[in-house]
Structure formats: structure tokens, C-alpha cells
Amino acid sequence: MIIALYPGSFDPITNGHLDIATRASRLFDKTIIGVFATPSKHLTFSIEERVALAKEATKNLPKVEVMPYQDVTVEFARKVNASVLVRGLRMVGDFEWEFEMAMMNQLLAPGLETINFMASQEYQFLSASLVKEVSLLGGGVNKISKLVPPNVEAALKKKFLTKK
Numbered sequence: 699m700i701i702a703l704y705p706g707s708f709d710p711i712t713n714g715h716l717d718i719a720t721r722a723s724r725l726f727d728k729t730i731i732g733v734f735a736t737p738s739k740h741l742t743f744s745i746e747e748r749v750a751l752a753k754e755a756t757k758n759l760p761k762v763e764v765m766p767y768q769d770v771t772v773e774f775a776r777k778v779n780a781s782v783l784v785r786g787l788r789m790v791g792d793f794e795w796e797f798e799m800a801m802m803n804q805l806l807a808p809g810l811e812t813i814n815f816m817a818s819q820e821y822q823f824l825s826a827s828l829v830k831e832v833s834l835l836g837g838g839v840n841k842i843s844k845l846v847p848p849n850v851e852a853a854l855k856k857k858f859l860t861k862k
């Protein structure tokens with residue numbers, strides 16, 4: 699049984715993330731979306747919110763599970779018996795960081811293989827931070843339905859439109 703861990707901050711989960719999770723779930727027996735509790739970046743959604751949004755968005759993917767984690771990623775991978783780390787790779791910007799991280803994880807946990815999925819064409823320029831920026835600016839929040847699942851669109855509207 700091959701278990702894959704797809705780690706990230708998922709703040710919030712987007713259609714780009716869902717595309718990677720769906721494609722990974724066709725290859726592995728189980729794909730765990732690991733929601734990292736305390737990334738070193740400014741967060742919009744709490745860990746509970748990020749996990750709930752990801753769970754709802756993946757409820758029709760039977761081989762995908764969502765779990766929060768606090769540890770170093772490789773340690774969490776060990777705890778859940780994952781032998782593969784899944785990450786996405788967009789054409790611009792991701793490569794160096796993903797490469798660095800894969801090298802570090804290889805050093806920390808030899809045998810845990812990182813597999814990078816090329817982002818699909820329609821999601822190459824989609825990032826959670828851009829979606830939030832557009833939402834924050836008001837009008838954009840009504841135009842993001844192609845980029846995020848319906849429950850995330852609703853959560854963004856609630857968060858950003860009620861603030862205005």
C-alpha cells in the first residue's frame with residue numbers, strides 16, 4: 699500500500715491544489731493532504747478553517763484524506779507511513795524552492811521520495827495568495843469561481859465582503 703503525503707499551507711485550498719490531489723489519488727492507494735499548522739507566512743484562515751475547507755472540497759475523493767500537522771513534514775510523513783511526498787510545480791517560480799525542499803527532505807529522510815506533479819495549464823498562474831489579494835480588493839471576489847471550489851468561494855466572500 700503506497701501512502702502519499704501532499705503537504706502545504708492550503709490557505710485556502712484552490713482548484714490548483716485539488717487538481718494535484720486528484721491526480722495523485724489516481725496513482726497512490728491513499729493521498730493525505732497535510733495542512734501545516736504554522737507556516738512562516740501570514741495566514742488568512744485558521745488551521746481549523748483550512749482543514750474544514752479542504753475536507754469539504756475533497757469529500758468526493760474517496761482516496762484523499764485531510765489531516766492537520768505541526769511537526770517537521772518528514773516527521774509527519776513517518777507518523778502516517780507515507781513513502782511519497784507530493785508537491786505541485788508551476789512553470790514560473792516554484793522550481794528553485796521545490797528543488798531546495800526536496801533536497802533537504804532527502805537529507806532528513808532518505809527513502810521518502812518527492813514526486814512533483816506539473817501544474818495543469820489552467821492553473822499555472824493560480825496561487826492561494828493571489829486569490830486572497832483579489833478577494834480583499836472587493837469586486838474580484840465575485841469572479842473567483844473558476845479558481846476555487848464553491849465552499850472556499852463562500853468562505854472568502856464571508857471573510858472579505860463582511861469586513862468591508
Ligand code: ADP
Nearest residue numbers: 705706707708714715785786787792817821824
Ligand atoms: P506552501 O506554503 O508549502 O507553498 P501551498 O499550499 O501554497 O503550500 O502549496 C502546496 C503545494 O501546492 C506546493 O507544492 C505548490 O507548488 C502547489 N501548488 C500551489 N498552487 C498550485 C497550482 N495552482 N497548481 C499546482 N500546484 C500548486
